[in-house]
Amino acid sequence: SISRSRSEQLYKEALEHIVGGVNSPSRSFKAVGGGAPVFMKRAQGAYFWDEDGNKYIDYLAAYGPIITGHAHPHVTQAIVEAAQDGTLYGTPTEHEIVFARMLKEAIPSLDKVRFVNSGTEAVMTTIRVARAYTGRSKIVKFAGCYHGHSDLVLVAAGSGPSTLGVPDSAGVPGSIAQEVITVPFNDIPALEEALDRWGGDVAAVMVEPIVGNFGMVLPKPGFLEALCRLARGIGALVIYDEVITAFRFHYGSAQTYAGLPLAAVEPGATTSARFAAVEPDLTALGKIIGGGLPIGAYGGRREIMEQVAPLGPAYQAGTMAGNPASIRAGIACLQVLRQEGVYAGLERLAARLADGLAASAARHGVPLTVNRIGGAFSTHFCSHPVTNYDEAQAADGEVFAKFFRLMLDRGICLAPSKYEAWFLTLAHTDDDVSETLEAADQALRSL
Numbered sequence: 001s002i003s004r005s006r007s008e009q010l011y012k013e014a015l016e017h018i019v020g021g022v023n024s025p026s027r028s029f030k031a032v033g034g035g036a037p038v039f040m041k042r043a044q045g046a047y048f049w050d051e052d053g054n055k056y057i058d059y060l061a062a063y064g065p066i067i068t069g070h071a072h073p074h075v076t077q078a079i080v081e082a083a084q085d086g087t088l089y090g091t092p093t094e095h096e097i098v099f100a101r102m103l104k105e106a107i108p109s110l111d112k113v114r115f116v117n118s119g120t121e122a123v124m125t126t127i128r129v130a131r132a133y134t135g136r137s138k139i140v141k142f143a144g145c146y147h148g149h150s151d152l153v154l155v156a157a158g159s160g161p162s163t164l165g166v167p168d169s170a171g172v173p174g175s176i177a178q179e180v181i182t183v184p185f186n187d188i189p190a191l192e193e194a195l196d197r198w199g200g201d202v203a204a205v206m207v208e209p210i211v212g213n214f215g216m217v218l219p220k221p222g223f224l225e226a227l228c229r230l231a232r233g234i235g236a237l238v239i240y241d242e243v244i245t246a247f248r249f250h251y252g253s254a255q256t257y258a259g260l261p262l263a264a265v266e267p268g269a270t271t272s273a274r275f276a277a278v279e280p281d282l283t284a285l286g287k288i289i290g291g292g293l294p295i296g297a298y299g300g301r302r303e304i305m306e307q308v309a310p311l312g313p314a315y316q317a318g319t320m321a322g323n324p325a326s327i328r329a330g331i332a333c334l335q336v337l338r339q340e341g342v343y344a345g346l347e348r349l350a351a352r353l354a355d356g357l358a359a360s361a362a363r364h365g366v367p368l369t370v371n372r373i374g375g376a377f378s379t380h381f382c383s384h385p386v387t388n389y390d391e392a393q394a395a396d397g398e399v400f401a402k403f404f405r406l407m408l409d410r411g412i413c414l415a416p417s418k419y420e421a422w423f424l425t426l427a428h429t430d431d432d433v434s435e436t437l438e439a440a441d442q443a444l445r446s447l
């Protein structure tokens, strides 16, 4: 296998100074058998080069944001220009208006937005705003959905769908976990049970409308409509966490994606009729909208957003929020994404790769469930479908760990987690897909 001695050396050094050697636990190789993660030195287009000079095809895409490919010239140009004009002002700029308009045009449920610095902040603030607006305190969320690392969303399910949560991290007080009810995704009766029990206390039901955090998982037809109807029936708000899904599948977000399975509406219906039943009150954004720089945003219905300071009583602020570098990179990224044919190209390559992987696994008798949505897909080593977190958890982590390392040694970089998706970028080519399929065929054969 190829040498990664310099990564190993750097990992030893990093362990001395940085907790766990990494600045986000998802980057550690703990879930794939441990050892040194690969220290990357440079990225261009669809490729990484590590500190030992090895080249990789990248399907991590930095956990989603890098949809244009690394160092896309248009985005890079925007960042260079922003740097030359000064990166941080602490004043409003016109760029923020331009960008807010672009987001509103693409995602019609956003009457007003606010920019923050990460998906975590965006989600955290939607919860505060929902609580301020409704005067209630509890949140209902879904097992396996990840919403960042703030206290209220690091809470696991209690012992049944209508029971209060338990901390999912040390340092989250039990009293905070008691504000959260976690139910299985795609399970309408469980949601009904939870809302029956806690209805008058629930400020919001929060969901990834298309799940990106335990694989790529679509809502079952009718699930999102039921979620919105049930939430509104008890006077709670609906929050969509679209940190992964916005601008992932089309120029817009999951809430207006033509591939979103809806039960009640004809596929040919107008967009507004088709999606009215699943429109959220608040939406959290991040990842892609920063073009590779740190960003988050949240927005939604005018009267709800007007709860936020300085107009309203719900406080939220940020020294770095709306900084010109992130905003200008985000504008540039969306300018690239709104060009004709971008998403069709991503989808075509992803379909070729996902179908090829499934065929290869079948040839070698390796159980593999591939969930593909547009240009992203997940690979679970199991023979059952993956429609909720329990099913994703039941996939074989040890087989995934072996596959991950076999692929890495063949120059293919995946996320070191059995739950993470593969992301295609505008920089990936048919040759990259062919090379990846060849590597995967060898890896699957030797499993």
Ligand code: PMP
Binding pocket: 063, 117, 118, 119, 120, 121, 123, 146, 147, 148, 149, 208, 212, 213, 241, 242, 243, 244, 286, 287, 296
């Ligand atoms: N929500 C979702 C759906 C996410 O996938 C993530 C990050 N993976 C977050 C929120 C948190 O975003 P960030 O890491 O930018 O804080």
